[in-house]
Amino acid sequence: MPRPKILFQCQSCGYTAPKWLGKCPDCGSWNSFVEEERVTKLRSSETAVPVVLSEISHSKENRHSTEIKEFDRTLGGGVVPGSVVLIGGDPGIGKSTLLLQALKGLTKSGRVLYVSGEESPEQIKMRAERLHVKSSDIILLPETSLEGIISSAQDIKPQAVVIDSIQTIFSLELPSAPGSVSQIRECATKLMFFAKKYGIPLFLIGHVTKEGAIAGPRVLEHIVDTVLYFEGDKGGPFRILRAVKNRFGSANEIGVFEMTEYGLKEVDNPSQLFLAERPIDVPGSVVTASLEGTRPLLVEIQALACVSSFGIPRRTALGVDYNRVNLLIAVLDKRIGMHLGAMDIFVNVVGGLKVDEPAVDMAIIAAVASSFKNKAVDPATFVFGEVGLSGELRAISQAEMRIKEAAKLGFKRGLIPAGNISSLKGHDIEIIGVKNVQEALEILFF
Ligand code: TYD
Ligand code: MG
Numbered sequence: 012m013p014r015p016k017i018l019f020q021c022q023s024c025g026y027t028a029p030k031w032l033g034k035c036p037d038c039g040s041w042n043s044f045v046e047e048e049r050v051t052k053l054r055s056s057e058t059a060v061p062v063v064l065s066e067i068s069h070s071k072e073n074r075h076s077t078e079i080k081e082f083d084r085t086l087g088g089g090v091v092p093g094s095v096v097l098i099g100g101d102p103g104i105g106k107s108t109l110l111l112q113a114l115k116g117l118t119k120s121g122r123v124l125y126v127s128g129e130e131s132p133e134q135i136k137m138r139a140e141r142l143h144v145k146s147s148d149i150i151l152l153p154e155t156s157l158e159g160i161i162s163s164a165q166d167i168k169p170q171a172v173v174i175d176s177i178q179t180i181f182s183l184e185l186p187s188a189p190g191s192v193s194q195i196r197e198c199a200t201k202l203m204f205f206a207k208k209y210g211i212p213l214f215l216i217g218h219v220t221k222e223g224a225i226a227g228p229r230v231l232e233h234i235v236d237t238v239l240y241f242e243g244d245k246g247g248p249f250r251i252l253r254a255v256k257n258r259f260g261s262a263n264e265i266g267v268f269e270m271t272e273y274g275l276k277e278v279d280n281p282s283q284l285f286l287a288e289r290p291i292d293v294p295g296s297v298v299t300a301s302l303e304g305t306r307p308l309l310v311e312i313q314a315l316a317c318v319s320s321f322g323i324p325r326r327t328a329l330g331v332d333y334n335r336v337n338l339l340i341a342v343l344d345k346r347i348g349m350h351l352g353a354m355d356i357f358v359n360v361v362g363g364l365k366v367d368e369p370a371v372d373m374a375i376i377a378a379v380a381s382s383f384k385n386k387a388v389d390p391a392t393f394v395f396g397e398v399g400l401s402g403e404l405r406a407i408s409q410a411e412m413r414i415k416e417a418a419k420l421g422f423k424r425g426l427i428p429a430g431n432i433s434s435l436k437g438h439d440i441e442i443i444g445v446k447n448v449q450e451a452l453e454i455l456f457f
Contacts, residue, residue, distance in 0.1 A: 019044040023220070025192045025230060047187045075170070075212070078116030081267060081277045082109070084306075085239060085252045087260015090117065090171065093210040094259060095203050097177075097231065099217040100241035105250055106216050108274050109241060110173045111135070111144055113214075117171045118148035124169035128155040128179030142274040155189065157182040157198045161205055169211060174202065176216040177231070199234050232256060243270075244363035249284070250275065251364065254304065264304030282309035282420055285362040291390045295382030298393045298422070299374030300413030301366045307409070307416035309393065311361040312371065314378035319355040330360030331375060332367055339376050339398060346402035347449060349383055369397035370407040373426070376448055377455055386456050391423040394451065396431075402448045406430030414438055426451050 020027045022045055024038035031044050074089030083089045086096065100106050107130070114123045127135060132151045139145070150167055154160050157180055164172055174180060180198045181189035188194065199215065206213035215235065232238050236258040243250035252266040267278040278284055286309055290296055295314045300307050312331070319325065328336040336358050343349045358375055360366055373396040381388050395413060397405040410431040417425060418440050429444035445451045 016049050017046055018049050020047045020192050022192050025196070045187070045191055047191060047193050048185070075117055075120055077113040078119070079113055079266075079275075079277060082113055082252065085254050085264050085266040085304075086237065087254075087257055087264065090212045091236075091259045092212055093207050094237060095199075095206050095213045095215065095235040096237040096239060097215045097217050097235040098239045098241060099219045101219060101245065103245060104241050104243060105268075105270055105275055106241050107135075107175055108138065108142065108270075109250075109252070109268070110175065110214055110216065111139060111149075112142055112274055114149055114171060114173060115142075115144045115146055117212075118146045121170040122148045122150055122167060123171045123173075124150050124152060124164055124167055125173045125175065126152045126154055126160050126180075127175045128153075129175055141272070155179050155181060157201055158184075161201065164205065164211070165209075168209075171212045171214070172202075172206070173214045174216065176218055178218050196230055196234075199231055203234055242363075242365070247363055249278070249362055253365075261304045265306070265308075282307075282416060285310050285364065286420065289361070289390070292387045294385045294387045295378055297374045297378040297381060297388050298390075298417075299371050299395045300393060300417050301368060301371055301395075302409050302413065303366075307413045308364075309416060309420060309422075310364055310366060310371075312374045312378045313359045313361060314375065314382045315357045316351060316354045316379055316382040319353055321355075324353060325355040325357075327355075327357045329358070330363070330365050331358055331371065335369075335372070336375060338400070339372055340379065342398060342400065342402055342448065343376060343379060343383075346447075347380070347452065349380060351379070351383065354383070368407075369405075370395045370413075372396065372398035373404060373428075373448070373451060377451065380452055380456070384456055388455050389424065391421070392426065392455070393417045393422050393424075394426040394455070396426075396428040396445075396451075398448055404428040404430075404445055404447055404451065411435060414440070414442065426454060 018027050019031050021035040022043045023040045026035050026037035034041050035043055074091055076083055076089050098106055117123050132153055135151055152163055177195060178190040181194050182197050185194055185197055202213055238256040240253045240255060248269045250268040250270055254262050254264045256262055267281040268275040269278055289311050297312050298309055299312055300309050340351050344351055373394045376398055377394050397407055399405055406428045410427055414425055424441045426443050426445055429446045432444035
């Protein structure tokens with residue numbers, strides 16, 4: 012019997028089934044199945060020749076600069092020729108703006124191509140005027156067919172290509188609609204081969220789903236070399252570019268930008284910025300030193316503990332892991348005897364930042380305790396350390412770097428895990444090593 016030509020494919024994970032399903036058995040998403048045609052043709056690729064590792068001539072990666080320091084750093088030190096970078100983010104967060112500005116920097120080495128399937132050249136021109144981008148080396152291509160894009164790119168021979176966005180591009184060879192899993196996968200793969208073959212850096216803009224993941228199959232993230240997320244509070248001016256995967260640099264690296272009237276501006280000293288509006292002598296505010304990639308960042312953690320007026324108290328965590336906050340509240344309850352069972356507790360990281368390393372545990376505990384006791388923490392003190400379930404403070408990585416950043420910004424005292432003390436060099440500021448949460452809270456609120 013011939014295999015049926017039609018199959019149903021989950022649009023969020025790529026799972027296929029012979030008939031329509033309401034819920035994907037693989038990823039659990041509802042109503043995500045769409046009818047697609049089976050692709051049976053195997054596409055051949057050029058055969059490669061095996062080479063001996065030691066005989067590969069090592070050309071020192073000649074990265075190109077986008078002239079935006081924060082962007083270059085997030086990429087691991089500039090744009091690598093032939094690399095494929097996927098940038099995801101909410102609509103309106105500034106992805107098109109960022110890439111137009113980055114392209115301007117890349118025109119130094121020649122012509123660049125901006126493919127837009129979403130906006131007309133006039134719209135892009137209007138944006139370019141706002142950004143003062145006037146280069147005659149930026150070529151716009153309002154095209155959505157993959158074959159058209161590749162043939163134009165072969166003619167133009169650009170130094171970099173931006174595809175805005177990958178969801179709008181479709182291949183004429185596939186019958187399914189633009190934005191479907193098979194289209195996205197096919198287009199991304201073909202574009203990737205193109206980029207690698209000609210050594211052209213390629214930027215793909217990707218939409219995100221309501222849950223915040225890049226729309227389309229996870230395979231998209233596997234195909235590309237680097238995945239960046241552009242995030243931030245749309246109401247506020249700050250935007251953070253975060254690397255979550257990077258074959259050419261450290262993942263978790265971040266770049267901080269400010270959205271202004273004339274486009275995105277780099278923020279040189281983000282720690283200072285995130286602490287700029289810090290309330291002094293107000294209970295529930297604690298500063299910690301978090302490490303984002305290779306860069307230490309001082310952030311303010313705020314907490315509010317108030318008596319709940321409902322049967323089930325509320326717990327809200329913004330910018331930190333919700334489960335982590337619950338765990339730390341339990342530690343406070345059991346090990347310190349701070350009864351928070353009837354309290355609503357809100358924890359927030361100032362500036363729309365997300366921190367997800369355990370080193371901020373101690374700051375969350377201190378902020379909650381400070382709000383509960385209604386006693387402010389000394390504004391010149393910072394804390395960091397991972398908290399274990401028995402209330403012990405565990406050593407964390409790169410303590411030295413974090414302390415230096417805090418000292419630079421005028422902090423006078425640091426409470427850090429005792430286990431980190433032996434690895435430190437001398438400091439001008441007072442550093443206190445503490446073994447457990449109890450000890451730390453005694454010092455903070457004696
Ligand atoms: P855009 O780059 O179009 O977002 P995306 O491509 O991620 O959907 O940015 C749109 C937002 O940025 C819009 O709300 C206006 C704002 N913006 C500025 O504030 N200043 C500027 O100079 C530009 C170009 C945009
Ligand atoms: Mg856009």
